Amino acid sequence: VRVTDSTMYAQMRAGLATRREHLERAQSAAISGRRVQKPSDDPAAMAKARSHSAQESRSIANERTVNVTLTALQVADSALDQIGESLARARELALQASSGTISAEDRSYLANEVEALRSQVLGLANTQEGGRYVFAGMKDGDSPFGADGVYNGDTEAQQVEISKGLRIPLGVTGDRILGAAGGQDVFAALSDLTSALRGNDVDAVRASLDQLDQGSRQVRSARVDIGGGIDATEVARSVAERGRDQAVAARSALLDADPLDAFTELSRAQGALEAAVAVAAQLPPPGLASTARL
């Protein structure tokens, strides 16, 4: 092929431009740490990375839900723990009062303590967390138990989605723990015990032992349910954490530049440009125009 001056210059120009472009790309990858920065860099990777980003965001949202759920369940659990203790104490007092050796006066003292226990349980039953009444079901804006021990809350607990497709109730509703819906109205039992003690009615005091036992069973069973919820939530937390880590890693594998590769590519691009510049600096090549003697 006949090589003309323009061909040589055009080649040099094109060669330098291409190498500069390579260097620019290598530098940008090395600085940003990203191999794929725009959809056109690698459309398939970009689209796949999008679904990993969505996964990451979901996992983070699930972690938040898990944290909210855990707090609510733990608060409910500790309230139930204390309610359980109060009921145990009430049973102890009832047992004490049912023996024949105790005087009517003593029984009325015990009645005062049982009454105090009742208002303690009432307070615990109206436990709040983050502005929500934890035993009120979905109607958690108002206190579920009135002073008379009547349940005004919701019969259904709020469901939370702690991981994809897995929903658990956020606690147990108060009516099933302390109300008649659970089998025994605990507040009624405590009121009955108080009046029995005041009325010095030993038979009635004995009868309330069974009622209190049933109440304690209700509390225990609610704690078992809540404990199951806590366990499930803990599992969901580690699923979410793992999901997030996986998503981040998968996304990074798709989009990020391997630092070693990026550096190698950068020095290769630099070398190539330097070589091209060195050749270009030799231009124009020796020609007759500069050497011929006319």
Next chain:
Amino acid sequence: MSLTKAMNIGRSGLLAAQHGTSVASQNIANAATEGYTRRTVNLSSVPLDHGGGVKSAPSTRVQDQFLERRSLGARANSGEAEGRVQTLQILDTILADEPGDIGSALDGFESALSDLSAQPSDQGARQALLSNAQQLSQAINSAASGLSEARVAANDSIVGAVEQVNRQLDEIGALTRDINIARNTPNQDTGDLIDQRNRLVRDVAKALPVTTVEDVKGNFSLKLGGSFNLVDVEGGVRKLQANLDATSGDVRVYREISGRNEDVTRFINSGTIGGTMTARDGALSQAQTALDQLAFDMASAYNTQHSAGVGLDGETGRNLFEVSASAQGAASSLRLSADVAGQPGNLAAASSGGSLPSDNRNALELLNLRDRKLTNGGVDTAQSAFSSIVAGAGSSLRAAMDRQVQTDAAVGQMDALRESISGVSTDDEMISLMRYQRAYQASLRVIETADQMLQELLNMRR
């Protein structure tokens, strides 16, 4: 008198050498002139019985017609790729994986829904959902306006390119008329005019698929897509028009024929104009349609579910989004509904008024929509629909970019081939210069010798 004959022959040699020197000088002077075709000296000997010596015909241009024609096609292809890349470039910015893009806004919206479902009575969670829904609308709005701006830019660039082509056609027509006159005038060199015309034709070829027809006598015409004349043999010019088509709102290309406009867009399948139209009606339009569909289907699905639910005030039937009545234009019309805007309590997390405020049953249904294949005819979730918009747009741009590299290389090769035939090599020209210098010196010697011989003859007579 054959000695005077020898002197005359020497004189013709001097003239030929001078001519050769000036052609070589002209070539060297134009070594860097864009589109210059090198000239060669055409010498022929004059028979001795006709006086002898050498005569020079006008110099001719060295070029390969076939190569010229092929280079037009290569240019149209490279222009096509360039037009596509320029039109689609914007997609990379609109769909880049960056904070504030549709993808992350969608993530934020779904996360906020998840938070609302966990804490339906929490004002903060409600407020956050409102602002995330608004951000999602805005992200989709701004992508939509980016796409429609790109469409306007594509149409503008077609109009601009057609105007430029018309100016170039005018020049080509004028040159053709000049060449026609010069051709019929003896000893007129048409080379420079033809070079100029070829350069213009190459420029036009970048914008449109054109072909040239040139016969041995030099009759030249320029055709669009090989079908009709843009410039005829007489140098008459048929201009193109870029007009807005009322139905599509896009620019199409017409030519005026016997008083009416004929749509010639279908002939323009390459060149920057062709490429711009391909990208505008292809990938760009697809991205717009897909985004509209996504916005419309998503808004409809969320509205249906949301309006089935109940707000904190016990009211039902409220929309979450406000969107156009059909998919067309949905992406730019998407807004947060006035039913809920600024009123977090109106978000319908509950399914009935009986279990407020923490009834989250409708919020859970809304949350479920993130996995519902709610768009593209039940094929895609909102997330996967957006992913496929990214993949589709990215691949179209990638393909155009790859094509540009290929076609640019093809043009480069074609130019190198053309250059190897028609280009100026200073080495060649220096050699010619040396040759003509020697020839000039030798011819001078011829005259000198003949003169001496004549002198000696005169001396002998004395």
